[in-house]
Structures are given as C-alpha cells and as structure tokens.
Amino acid sequence: MGEQKPELNSQTLVLLHFHSLIMNLKKDELLKIYYYMKLIRAIDDRASKLYRQGKLYGGVYSGWGNEATAIGSAWALEKEDILAPLQRDVGATLVRGFTPAKIFAQYMGKKTGYTRGKDLNLHMGDLKLGVIAPISMLGETIVVCSGIALSFKLRREKRVVLTYIGDGGTSTGLFHEGMNFAGVHKLPLVVICENNQYAYSTPLSKQTALVDLVDRAKAYGIPGVVVDGNDVLAVYEVTKAAVENARSGKGPTFIESKTMRMRGHAEHDDAFYVPKQLLEEWAKKDPIDRFEKYLRNHKILNKTIQSEIETRIEKEIEEAVQFAENSPWPEPEEALEGVYAD
Numbered sequence: 001m002g003e004q005k006p007e008l009n010s011q012t013l014v015l016l017h018f019h020s021l022i023m024n025l026k027k028d029e030l031l032k033i034y035y036y037m038k039l040i041r042a043i044d045d046r047a048s049k050l051y052r053q054g055k056l057y058g059g060v061y062s063g064w065g066n067e068a069t070a071i072g073s074a075w076a077l078e079k080e081d082i083l084a085p086l087q088r089d090v091g092a093t094l095v096r097g098f099t100p101a102k103i104f105a106q107y108m109g110k111k112t113g114y115t116r117g118k119d120l121n122l123h124m125g126d127l128k129l130g131v132i133a134p135i136s137m138l139g140e141t142i143v144v145c146s147g148i149a150l151s152f153k154l155r156r157e158k159r160v161v162l163t164y165i166g167d168g169g170t171s172t173g174l175f176h177e178g179m180n181f182a183g184v185h186k187l188p189l190v191v192i193c194e195n196n197q198y199a200y201s202t203p204l205s206k207q208t209a210l211v212d213l214v215d216r217a218k219a220y221g222i223p224g225v226v227v228d229g230n231d232v233l234a235v236y237e238v239t240k241a242a243v244e245n246a247r248s249g250k251g252p253t254f255i256e257s258k259t260m261r262m263r264g265h266a267e268h269d270d271a272f273y274v275p276k277q278l279l280e281e282w283a284k285k286d287p288i289d290r291f292e293k294y295l296r297n298h299k300i301l302n303k304t305i306q307s308e309i310e311t312r313i314e315k316e317i318e319e320a321v322q323f324a325e326n327s328p329w330p331e332p333e334e335a336l337e338g339v340y341a342d
C-alpha cells in the first residue's frame, strides 16, 4: 500500500499494484463498483443464453473477465467527460447511466434500444450520457476521440475523453495517427489498451513483436502505464491519475491493461484456439472474485449485503429482459430517421 499518487512520467513503465487513491473511495462507492461488475457479468451471462435461444440479433460480444478494466476506468470520469467504449466495455456504459432494459432492447433490435433498432446491436451510444457509440473499424475511435479532445482544448473546457482499444487494434494505422495527433497537441485523451492476449484467433505474439504494448507510448512521446487489468482498484487508480493529468492540460496517457478474453471473440466463437490451461490460469485471477475478497477482508462486504446485491441484480435482469421482449419493433417508415443529420 503506497501513499503517493502514481507518477506518470513520459516513458515510465510502472506495474501499479497499490491502492493509494482508494482511500478517497467511500464504502458505498466501493459497493457500487462491485454491483456494476456483477451486473455487467449477469447481463453478459443472460445475453449469451438469449443468443443461443435465437432471441438476439447480430454478434454478442462478452466483456467476461474485463469487468475490472471497464468499470474501474469509467469510475474515474466526471459527468462532463466523454466515454467512447469498444466491444468489451458495455460495463463502462452502466457507470454512465445505461440501463439493462435498454441494453437488452438494443441487443434484440427493438425500438426502445439506444439506436431504436438500427445498426449493429453493438453500436450503441447516448450523447446525453456522454457516450460515443463504438465504431467497428478498429482504430477509428481513437481518431474521433482525438478530435473531440481537440475541441475541448480549443474551447478551453476542462473535459477529458476516455476510450479503449484492443491489443489487435493497436496495430492499425488509424490508432497510430490518432495517438500521434493527441501527443503532438497534448490533448486531454486517455486511451486504455485492453491487452486480452487474443485478437479474434490471433495471439499477441503473432501480431506484434512487442511484449509490452505500453512501449507504443514512447512513439508518441506520452506517458505509458501498465496496470493489472483484473484489479479494479488499480485500474481506477491509474485512470484517475491519467484523467487528472489530462484535465490539467498535461496531455494524453496510454494505459496497458493486462487481462484475458475469457470467452470467444463473440458468442458464435467457442475459442477452440485458446489453450485451456491459459484460461484456467486466468480464471484464478477473476476480477470479481478478487474484488469480493478485498471487500470482505476490509469488512465492507458480508453475506447479507452480497445476497441483497445478487437478488437485486436477478430482479433487474428479469425485468430488463421482459421489457425488451415486450418492446415494439421499429416501423419500416422509421428506417431513415436519425441516420443522417436532419
């Protein structure tokens, strides 16, 4: 347990594993973080079942194993900031105010979903909640977010953009262009690379000669930080430091979150190409189990509170699925509404 804030010097690589800022998180905040981690896992679990029942359309991309990264990072933002998640970060949208009911409606292509039944189910955003919808072309989100961050800088607004990229996504041209631009202009941008070891079926070693993706930060002259992506408090801590840095005009940070993709690329994929032993090793580092232990050791969580949270989540999921199933389909004549600027 260290007492200083993590220092984000350019090209400093630190494996942060202590919880100095955590002292700032109150008991009810820690329990809320735990609740969101359990909620997104319950959403993922139910979505996987609904997919197998043929009730969901398009791909279902699970964030199983990524809960600490998605929720710990989103927790570090202020209301006025912008969040631009990718396929593994639906958990981050819950922190911004997304609801299970609208998420299931989105997955089912219903009119009550975030995009009112249009586009791929994954592409959900809500500008009122400061959430930019994921963009499928990998790397594109970094460029868009650099642009948003530039607008904040030009308007002298003390706002920050937080976005994500997969390990595979860091090898795209657009990623480099966006990162370079953000570095040159010292933009208020925080980029979290979810290094979950696989880009679809391609292991890290087959798509880059780098061992630590954080080394990419050197190319842009910006701070790079490595974090244990299965430790929600460590993720919160490094993101909070990076967000504060960005807000105070010191420019972007690149964070490599080391974690593991515990399911296939999406639910159609059984990930036969991932060694079982690797999954077993990572299962022992499950982010929810770890946080549960931390909360118990610190006497923040006990059996009664845990069961209250689990019962609440079960009820919320049931009601959300009911809402989505009972929601109407979009009308054909609405197909072009909200697609182009009016």
Ligand SMILES: Cc1ncc(C[n+]2csc(CCOP(=O)(O)OP(=O)(O)O)c2C)c(N)n1
Residues within 6 Å of the ligand: 087, 088, 136, 137, 138, 139, 165, 166, 167, 168, 169, 170, 172, 194, 196, 198, 199, 200, 261, 265
């Ligand atoms: C430019 C581009 N190339 C290829 C794809 C197809 N594609 C979608 S997701 C994906 C794998 C992404 O892997 P990674 O960035 O590591 O993220 P992960 O899915 O592992 O979280 C690929 C190749 C794409 N969407 N965009």
